[in-house]
Amino acid sequence: xxxxxxxxxxxxxxxxxxxxxxxxxxxxxxxxxxxxxxxxxxxxxxxxxxxxxxxxxxxxxxxxxxxxxxxxxxxxxxxxxxxxxxxxxxxxxxxxxxxxxxxxxxxxxxxxxxxxxxxxxxxxxxx
Numbered sequence: 842x843x844x845x846x847x848x849x850x851x852x853x854x855x856x857x858x859x860x861x862x863x864x865x866x867x868x869x870x871x872x873x874x875x876x877x878x879x880x881x882x883x884x885x886x887x888x889x890x891x892x893x894x895x896x897x898x899x900x901x902x903x904x905x906x907x908x909x910x911x912x913x914x915x916x917x918x919x920x921x922x923x924x925x926x927x928x929x930x931x932x933x934x935x936x937x938x939x940x941x942x943x944x945x946x947x948x949x950x951x952x953x954x955x956x957x958x959x960x961x962x963x964x965x966x967x968x
Contacts, residue, residue, distance in 0.1 A: 882906025901928035916943030
């Protein structure tokens, strides 16, 4: 079955350069719409709860708060949303705690930046 519906993605990243690069990467993907972005946990939680995207790409360390704040606030009520943590803090303890908090994927920002599009494609294939 071919997936024809757009996949909405929300980007949570405190670095404007990285956020812009992510948006550029996502906007090049067919049938993907960037639903919005935020640089801190509180703004992200409010905006994501309102727009209910299919996927959230989430940096670990934010301007205020971190990925765990976002995951713990949203994951229990947004089960249909896939959370991808993309971080420079790509060590096993961070990976474990993010996965336990509900992240669907955990990627190293330095080595796996482009893999975001592959994870989104996997999410789209199963939805």
